[in-house]
Amino acid sequence: MTELLLPGSAGDVIAGPRAMIVADDAHVNYRVFASGKRMSTRESLLSKNALRGGRGLHTVAALRGVSFTASEGETIGVIGHNGSGKSTLFRAMSGLIPTSEGTIWAADRPVLLGVNAALLPELSGENNIKLGLLAMGFSQEEAAAHVDEIADFAELNEFLYHPMRTYSSGMGARLRFAIASAKSHSILLIDEALAVGDRRFKLKSEQRIRGLRDSAGLVMIVSHSVSSIRDTCERVLWIHKGELRADGAAKDVIADYVKWTKQPGNAAVGAASAVKTARPAAKPKANVVVPTSVEIPAVLEEPAPPVASTKPVLSPFEQLLADAAVEAKELVVPTEGVRTIARRDRYRRSMRERNRRRMIALAITGGAVLLAVAAGAAIGVLTQVPAPNRVSGAPGTTVDLTDGPPVIASFTSSAPSAACATDEDEATVQLTWRAENAALIALAAGAAETDAIDEPLQTDLPVLAVAHEVSFACSEEQQTYTLTAEGADGSRVNSVVTITRELVPEPEETEEASDPGGTTNPGGTTNPGGTTNPGGTTNPSSPSTPTTPVQPTTPVEPTTPVEPTAPVEPTEPADPEPTTPAEPEPTAAPEDTAVADPAPSPTTGS
Amino acid sequence: MKAGLEASAADLFEVGHRPPFGRYLAEAWQRRTFAFMLASYRLFGSMARNRLGVLWIVLKPLFTALIYGTIFGALLSSSARPDDWVPYLITGVFIFEFFTGCFGGGSRAITGNAKLVQSLGFPRILLPVSVVAEQLMRLVPIIVLLGILLLVFGEPISWSWLLVIPILAMMTVFNLGVALIVARMSVWTRDVQQFIPIVNRVLFYASSIFFQVDVIFADNPVVLTIAHLVPTYDFIALVRGVMLTAHPAPMLAVVAAPIWTILAIVIGVVYFWRAEARYGLSD
Numbered sequence: 001m002t003e004l005l006l007p008g009s010a011g012d013v014i015a016g017p018r019a020m021i022v023a024d025d026a027h028v029n030y031r032v033f034a035s036g037k038r039m040s041t042r043e044s045l046l047s048k049n050a051l052r053g054g055r056g057l058h059t060v061a062a063l064r065g066v067s068f069t070a071s072e073g074e075t076i077g078v079i080g081h082n083g084s085g086k087s088t089l090f091r092a093m094s095g096l097i098p099t100s101e102g103t104i105w106a107a108d109r110p111v112l113l114g115v116n117a118a119l120l121p122e123l124s125g126e127n128n129i130k131l132g133l134l135a136m137g138f139s140q141e142e143a144a145a146h147v148d149e150i151a152d153f154a155e156l157n158e159f160l161y162h163p164m165r166t167y168s169s170g171m172g173a174r175l176r177f178a179i180a181s182a183k184s185h186s187i188l189l190i191d192e193a194l195a196v197g198d199r200r201f202k203l204k205s206e207q208r209i210r211g212l213r214d215s216a217g218l219v220m221i222v223s224h225s226v227s228s229i230r231d232t233c234e235r236v237l238w239i240h241k242g243e244l245r246a247d248g249a250a251k252d253v254i255a256d257y258v259k260w261t262k263q264p265g266n267a268a269v270g271a272a273s274a275v276k277t278a279r280p281a282a283k284p285k286a287n288v289v290v291p292t293s294v295e296i297p298a299v300l301e302e303p304a305p306p307v308a309s310t311k312p313v314l315s316p317f318e319q320l321l322a323d324a325a326v327e328a329k330e331l332v333v334p335t336e337g338v339r340t341i342a343r344r345d346r347y348r349r350s351m352r353e354r355n356r357r358r359m360i361a362l363a364i365t366g367g368a369v370l371l372a373v374a375a376g377a378a379i380g381v382l383t384q385v386p387a388p389n390r391v392s393g394a395p396g397t398t399v400d401l402t403d404g405p406p407v408i409a410s411f412t413s414s415a416p417s418a419a420c421a422t423d424e425d426e427a428t429v430q431l432t433w434r435a436e437n438a439a440l441i442a443l444a445a446g447a448a449e450t451d452a453i454d455e456p457l458q459t460d461l462p463v464l465a466v467a468h469e470v471s472f473a474c475s476e477e478q479q480t481y482t483l484t485a486e487g488a489d490g491s492r493v494n495s496v497v498t499i500t501r502e503l504v505p506e507p508e509e510t511e512e513a514s515d516p517g518g519t520t521n522p523g524g525t526t527n528p529g530g531t532t533n534p535g536g537t538t539n540p541s542s543p544s545t546p547t548t549p550v551q552p553t554t555p556v557e558p559t560t561p562v563e564p565t566a567p568v569e570p571t572e573p574a575d576p577e578p579t580t581p582a583e584p585e586p587t588a589a590p591e592d593t594a595v596a597d598p599a600p601s602p603t604t605g606s
Numbered sequence: 607m608k609a610g611l612e613a614s615a616a617d618l619f620e621v622g623h624r625p626p627f628g629r630y631l632a633e634a635w636q637r638r639t640f641a642f643m644l645a646s647y648r649l650f651g652s653m654a655r656n657r658l659g660v661l662w663i664v665l666k667p668l669f670t671a672l673i674y675g676t677i678f679g680a681l682l683s684s685s686a687r688p689d690d691w692v693p694y695l696i697t698g699v700f701i702f703e704f705f706t707g708c709f710g711g712g713s714r715a716i717t718g719n720a721k722l723v724q725s726l727g728f729p730r731i732l733l734p735v736s737v738v739a740e741q742l743m744r745l746v747p748i749i750v751l752l753g754i755l756l757l758v759f760g761e762p763i764s765w766s767w768l769l770v771i772p773i774l775a776m777m778t779v780f781n782l783g784v785a786l787i788v789a790r791m792s793v794w795t796r797d798v799q800q801f802i803p804i805v806n807r808v809l810f811y812a813s814s815i816f817f818q819v820d821v822i823f824a825d826n827p828v829v830l831t832i833a834h835l836v837p838t839y840d841f842i843a844l845v846r847g848v849m850l851t852a853h854p855a856p857m858l859a860v861v862a863a864p865i866w867t868i869l870a871i872v873i874g875v876v877y878f879w880r881a882e883a884r885y886g887l888s889d
Contacts, residue, residue: 091886097622
């Protein structure tokens, strides 16, 4: 860490005079939606993050000010632990992701060779090769020419024509490497590519990289294999937590790095304290945690006595890892007390986060239920209130009932008198009425007002009737028709019409009597007597009912619901009509009746 | 130190910044085969897993038309329905599907290929271009099917049918512009992708697909003018105008369609190019 060399000052390792890549204080920030850091309850509930299920926009500083200069002819290795920002640096250098601060300059477009280069899993290996080459700037002919070569190199054989999703991870990685390395580039960035595939392919790819390096002006390699870096590179950059920790001759930096990786294993306390002082504060939170609970994890992690006094404290799995590392002539000890603390801390945080989310979900559910209940109640109230108005608004229906008292809005006769030819004859009168809130309506005929429900002439009548024909016995001088309406609550209302007999010898007169023209006479005799109507007390509007303006409106009403259907149909027969006017009158006449056919339904009312 | 850097950077170019507009377009043009190969591979790749394969390209819009025809024709018949109901509807549905495909596909052009964007360096505009190219390839058999269906339903064949080609070319350019805009927007905020079905629904009802807008809004000239300015309606009306005898395109659509096209493509390309360096950042 003391060897942090600023760009240009490492004169002994810079071979060529021409700079190929210059990184000047490069920062890269990722934006990630993630369940965030701990927050106070109020803060978390009120923040807009709560709306997104606790996910917040977090900025992760992956690179925090990296500066170096790489010149022509160099081979530079980049080392660092996982997540230190090596791959991010490479992506930034190749222009795949932009720097948030600082700039990276390059002499040519740097090409990134990565095992992570994901292609299209649905397509066959062959198609992927073609697409990859085209994306890298090959012409179609060049791409077609290279397909076989690449397929041979990747050793795909017959799998070349299978979709890439069916490939094993090794096959996929081989293919990606083969595609990416198909072209020689002046600046080549190789990301972990040496670790691709089995041993045979590894040797092959190393050879290929060496070939590429000879043709390229600059090669930079990221690898965890320190030995291969030592073999291939003369200069090494050590990236640690997004910062350039060391830059210098390969053997010096690697020695430092190896020493550092061994360090934390020796003693947990020492490592933690060393880390604390050595590390530039990457995550302030983590650093706060470290000193307070350093010794606990050492105990928790391995309650059993140390396996060997010379070796660091290791769990069985880590022991395996360590053995493997020793085998590889590199002692890598991943054990670190700080990590355990961080893990536990993270677990607690996730538990807290889960609890918080559960609370929010509960609150939202409760709120939604309350809202639904309130909405239901509101709908109920709204349907209750306008219901009485709806009864009057819906003529001809007996269905809508409320608990209000029944009202007979009007009860009239079409003529004040009934025309009779002889005494024995029987005439008809047409009665028109409109009642409200009535469950049962009955009509009675007699000398005086009676209760029509008790002695009905006709019962179960509709609430609204227009020109309802009732027989009139001509033997009587006059007859009183009583209309009784019974409401749902049992109360009854009467209304009467008195009709006098008119003896006319000619039968024609009967027609005249039933003529609607007679209705123009709102004769006092047909008055449904506000005097006799007991409903007048319950309904203040009933005194106004005898005034016949109500009467003309009521006959109109039944026609209007019927009418809409009628005009639609006449339009269709209207089409043939213009075509047939040439036809003689007699034939046109039946057609006329055909047109009028749907019409009788409204005419029955008048 | 800083001065030394500046000096040495004299013959270098800045990485991770968008190239100049002209060079960008030139590079995209140079690699256009990538977009078209990607489109065709994707089209056939998506069909390869189905037993009926490529047939689905034709079957899907056919079923859509069948469903709409049943619902709007048999169940919800209205007076605003033209006499040549079936040709009118299928023309509208098929052309509208072309727009929906580009619109939805465009929103996923970058976000759905995040790994590809992060691992290979190429002009990102090629991804929305490949989406539109794929939709255009889907459209070709559909248009052939449309022609056959129109003949079946008694529409006379005429030379004016050939005008469909320039109209659809114009619509393709318009769709590309829209795809570019939504592609960038959905990288910036994913919520756009949730919003797209809603926009589609609104446009579907606003584009006079299963009714005649001229009949419905006949007594309301202001609303009728607005309805005539809906871009999807304009293209549908133009196609109907050349393929169906009974439905000439309104003058407003003839004027509005090219204007929409130019607006969409210019705004789309510039808007997309301005964020070129940042597409790799989507998580």
